[in-house]
Amino acid sequence: MDILDDVLLKVKPADDENKRLDESIKNVIEKIKYHLNNIDADPILVGSVAKGTHLKNPDVDIFIRYSTHYTREFIEKNTLEIGSMVLENPVKRYAEHPYVHGYFNGFEFDIVPCYRIEDSKQKITAVDRTPFHTEYIKKNMNEEMKDQVRILKQFLKGIGIYGAEAKIEGFSGYLSELLILKFGTFMDLIKSASRWRAYKIITIEKINQKNLYEKFKNPLIVIDPVDPKRNVASALSLTNYSMFIHASREFLKNPSMKFFFPSEPKAGELDGRDTKILHIHLKKPDLVDDILYPQIRKFEKTLLNNLDEFQVMRYYYYVDSEIHIIIESTILDLPNVEIRTGPPVWSKNSEDFLKKWEKKALSGPYIKDGRFYALIPRERRSMEENILRIINSNSIGKDLDKIKKEIKIERGTENINKIELTKFLKSKFPWEY
Amino acid sequence: MDILDDVLLKVKPADDENKRLDESIKNVIEKIKYHLNNIDADPILVGSVAKGTHLKNPDVDIFIRYSTHYTREFIEKNTLEIGSMVLENPVKRYAEHPYVHGYFNGFEFDIVPCYRIEDSKQKITAVDRTPFHTEYIKKNMNEEMKDQVRILKQFLKGIGIYGAEAKIEGFSGYLSELLILKFGTFMDLIKSASRWRAYKIITIEKINQKNLYEKFKNPLIVIDPVDPKRNVASALSLTNYSMFIHASREFLKNPSMKFFFPSEPKAGELDGRDTKILHIHLKKPDLVDDILYPQIRKFEKTLLNNLDEFQVMRYYYYVDSEIHIIIESTILDLPNVEIRTGPPVWSKNSEDFLKKWEKKALSGPYIKDGRFYALIPRERRSMEENILRIINSNSIGKDLDKIKKEIKIERGTENINKIELTKFLKSKFPWEY
Numbered sequence: 054m055d056i057l058d059d060v061l062l063k064v065k066p067a068d069d070e071n072k073r074l075d076e077s078i079k080n081v082i083e084k085i086k087y088h089l090n091n092i093d094a095d096p097i098l099v100g101s102v103a104k105g106t107h108l109k110n111p112d113v114d115i116f117i118r119y120s121t122h123y124t125r126e127f128i129e130k131n132t133l134e135i136g137s138m139v140l141e142n143p144v145k146r147y148a149e150h151p152y153v154h155g156y157f158n159g160f161e162f163d164i165v166p167c168y169r170i171e172d173s174k175q176k177i178t179a180v181d182r183t184p185f186h187t188e189y190i191k192k193n194m195n196e197e198m199k200d201q202v203r204i205l206k207q208f209l210k211g212i213g214i215y216g217a218e219a220k221i222e223g224f225s226g227y228l229s230e231l232l233i234l235k236f237g238t239f240m241d242l243i244k245s246a247s248r249w250r251a252y253k254i255i256t257i258e259k260i261n262q263k264n265l266y267e268k269f270k271n272p273l274i275v276i277d278p279v280d281p282k283r284n285v286a287s288a289l290s291l292t293n294y295s296m297f298i299h300a301s302r303e304f305l306k307n308p309s310m311k312f313f314f315p316s317e318p319k320a321g322e323l324d325g326r327d328t329k330i331l332h333i334h335l336k337k338p339d340l341v342d343d344i345l346y347p348q349i350r351k352f353e354k355t356l357l358n359n360l361d362e363f364q365v366m367r368y369y370y371y372v373d374s375e376i377h378i379i380i381e382s383t384i385l386d387l388p389n390v391e392i393r394t395g396p397p398v399w400s401k402n403s404e405d406f407l408k409k410w411e412k413k414a415l416s417g418p419y420i421k422d423g424r425f426y427a428l429i430p431r432e433r434r435s436m437e438e439n440i441l442r443i444i445n446s447n448s449i450g451k452d453l454d455k456i457k458k459e460i461k462i463e464r465g466t467e468n469i470n471k472i473e474l475t476k477f478l479k480s481k482f483p484w485e486y
Numbered sequence: 487m488d489i490l491d492d493v494l495l496k497v498k499p500a501d502d503e504n505k506r507l508d509e510s511i512k513n514v515i516e517k518i519k520y521h522l523n524n525i526d527a528d529p530i531l532v533g534s535v536a537k538g539t540h541l542k543n544p545d546v547d548i549f550i551r552y553s554t555h556y557t558r559e560f561i562e563k564n565t566l567e568i569g570s571m572v573l574e575n576p577v578k579r580y581a582e583h584p585y586v587h588g589y590f591n592g593f594e595f596d597i598v599p600c601y602r603i604e605d606s607k608q609k610i611t612a613v614d615r616t617p618f619h620t621e622y623i624k625k626n627m628n629e630e631m632k633d634q635v636r637i638l639k640q641f642l643k644g645i646g647i648y649g650a651e652a653k654i655e656g657f658s659g660y661l662s663e664l665l666i667l668k669f670g671t672f673m674d675l676i677k678s679a680s681r682w683r684a685y686k687i688i689t690i691e692k693i694n695q696k697n698l699y700e701k702f703k704n705p706l707i708v709i710d711p712v713d714p715k716r717n718v719a720s721a722l723s724l725t726n727y728s729m730f731i732h733a734s735r736e737f738l739k740n741p742s743m744k745f746f747f748p749s750e751p752k753a754g755e756l757d758g759r760d761t762k763i764l765h766i767h768l769k770k771p772d773l774v775d776d777i778l779y780p781q782i783r784k785f786e787k788t789l790l791n792n793l794d795e796f797q798v799m800r801y802y803y804y805v806d807s808e809i810h811i812i813i814e815s816t817i818l819d820l821p822n823v824e825i826r827t828g829p830p831v832w833s834k835n836s837e838d839f840l841k842k843w844e845k846k847a848l849s850g851p852y853i854k855d856g857r858f859y860a861l862i863p864r865e866r867r868s869m870e871e872n873i874l875r876i877i878n879s880n881s882i883g884k885d886l887d888k889i890k891k892e893i894k895i896e897r898g899t900e901n902i903n904k905i906e907l908t909k910f911l912k913s914k915f916p917w918e919y
Contacts, residue, residue: 292855299853325822362797366823367825383821391799416911422725423724480849
């Protein structure tokens with residue numbers, strides 16, 4: 054398919070880029086070896102560059118694989134020291150444990166500590182399994198397949214679901230590689246995916262498939278060939294799994310570069326839909342995405358679970374220098390009364406209910422079907438007041454809790470980024486803009 | 487208790503009234519006998535006057551008890567003819583079968599046909615059992631108890647729950663008599679009632695009480711001593727059962743003539759509660775209450791089951807020359823869009839959903855958790871439009887259906903009777919005004 058050739062042309066690194074990349078890697082590894090000196094550890098190239106499935110301008114992953122005799126503190130500290138000496142503009146970053154991000158010859162590098170283990174099942178830290186993944190793909194994947202992986206990765210990027218990190222909840226690079234190993238080509242994969250249903254189980258190596266869904270409870274289950282206890286697609290959300298199915302079908306019906314390289318929507322404004330918009334925003338705290346995004350989602354969920362009366366229709370969030378949550382609802386102001394359901398007439402508490410409301414109720418207390426009711430003054434009428442109460446009486450995430458006093462709430466779209474606003478209002482698929 | 491003496495003084499017919507009544511009854515019965523001529527039938531006095539539990543200005547019930555050899559058509563026609571000859575201003579009325587209502591010497595009379603049966607279990611028409619009820623009370627009730635019944639009846643009238651007819655759904659006269667037979671006095675009855683709970687079973691004659699609730703499923707079960715298969719309280723609604731319990735407790739706490747002779751509330755207007763009022767009204771059709779009221783309730787229920795989105799808080803109805811339904815809600819106008827939930831992404835129907843909405847949706851179609859959704863233009867925004875659709879696509883009762891085109895719907899309280907409006911807005915108990 055011409056389109057796929059065009060995609061590959063755009064994303065596959067040219068020979069000269071790869072040559073410069075190889076030299077830089079060789080150089081970095083030699084420098085690390087020099088600094089390791091007598092320490093029982095060896096630097097290895099892992100990840101997409103090692104596997105040859107990388108796109109242009111890749112992030113190069115170098116792991117320093119230490120003997121298990123060293124403590125975790127030591128291997129972390131030692132890696133940070135070496136990384137800072139070898140790379141330009143080094144920055145300490147955190148995943149499960151710290152690593153160094155920096156540059157060399159214009160390429161981006163991550164230098165990460167891990168343990169040298171015999172079998173991936175013996176892993177001590179989260180990344181100890183990565184070298185085994187790298188080996189498995191290198192051993193099983195031919196050149197043609199590698200290009201198919203590149204096309205797939207760009208497709209996933211284009212439709213917004215590439216990356217297993219908390220921010221995206223999509224497909225990891227390794228998952229993309231396994232899918233091409235299983236289905237052979239990008240086209241065969243998406244032909245299959247277009248027919249996937251509620252839950253899908255994919256195995257590469259032979260394995261007893263019984264009870265896999267009960268075990269993993271994920272929409273897509275792809276058993277890791279180097280560790281059958283693990284689902285490589287465990288980070289994939291149901292929304293993004295469905296998105297992949299839908300995008301596959303749409304691409305097959307109407308193939309277009311738009312799936313790989315979508316356009317940004319044009320900045321827009323509220324159409325005449327006559328709903329109410331509430332905009333909540335607060336300064337983005339200094340946190341890595343994998344910690345920040347789950348907290349944003351928790352915050353959003355806590356809000357929405359408590360706003361039923363306002364008839365929230367849809368919601369959305371985006372992050373720039375601030376975290377923004379947008380709520381679209383039918384109502385922003387409730388009447389200044391509410392129905393209070395009291396106890397059954399024959400209950401012991403009914404006396405308390407009557408005493409409490411006999412003077413203050415605007416209607417009742419009255420009886421309906423064996424219960425007391427009253428129409429009483431409402432404490433909080435506006436969505437803003439209700440949100441403040443929710444925020445003050447619930448945790449909205451460990452780190453967001455610290456700054457929850459600075460939350461700004463306003464009506465209307467004035468301070469919403471107009472492109473994000475359009476994305477929310479239109480809610481089209483990326484290839485449709 | 488002085489109050490109860492005062493009540494009795496007000497409601498018990500004086501001796502001279504009873505004397506005039508007895509003479510009028512004797513007169514009417516003789517006239518009926520004369521007209522019956524050779525027909526195998528006999529007129530008998532039944533109901534509260536026969537039992538001596540009547541209040542002032544009672545309705546006198548005379549049954550003409552026919553041999554079961556006569557057809558239903560014959561006994562109905564014959565009774566109507568005789569009744570029309572005997573009474574002044576005779577009017578044909580309908581319950582299960584027709585009867586004559588009219589006047590004699592200034593007293594109100596009903597002349598009703600029934601069959602002469604040996605045992606109340608053999609009943610052919612709904613009223614054949616009535617003479618047995620009359621007999622049972624006459625045999626078992628002394629003069630003191632009869633006065634207690636009068637007090638109880640007035641109490642039930644005062645709190646608005648006297649009468650088993652569909653309009654009231656309350657306590658019948660016979661039920662009042664059985665309750666006094668069981669508990670002896672009005673005070674002992676309401677002391678007991680103040681402690682009644684969710685469901686209450688009362689038996690007068692000995693009977694196996696097992697499974698009675700499963701059999702009757704009514705909030706109050708009072709087994710008919712002349713027909714153990716029947717619950718005398720079957721017409722009593724849960725609301726009115728609870729009302730009786732509550733009123734009993736309140737009267738015991740704070741005895742007052744207000745329970746027996748409540749004041750009308752003063753005409754009022756909407757307080758500052760800031761809810762929305764919708765007023766639906768249509769000409770009252772020419773129907774007996776027992777047919778009209780169930781249809782009004784069905785109409786109301788049909789409406790309210792379909793208006794969730796408007797957040798209806800409370801509703802009310804009253805009848806004068808028109809049927810009036812009042813709805814109090816949070817919203818009268820919805821946004822001009824609504825969320826449409828589509829099929830799962832992997833479902834066969836998803837293609838149809840996409841095709842239907844891809845151009846017309848204001849937002850989406852988009853995917854959330856494995857399903858398609860779209861924000862689509864709303865067909866009917868106002869509660870009025872929605873009510874018209876509900877009325878046009880549902881039966882609102884056999885007779886109301888015929889006149890549903892004449893239904894008027896308006897916002898605000900302008901054409902609502904101001905006393906009824908106050909009753910609705912305040913929703914106090916009758917003794918509280």
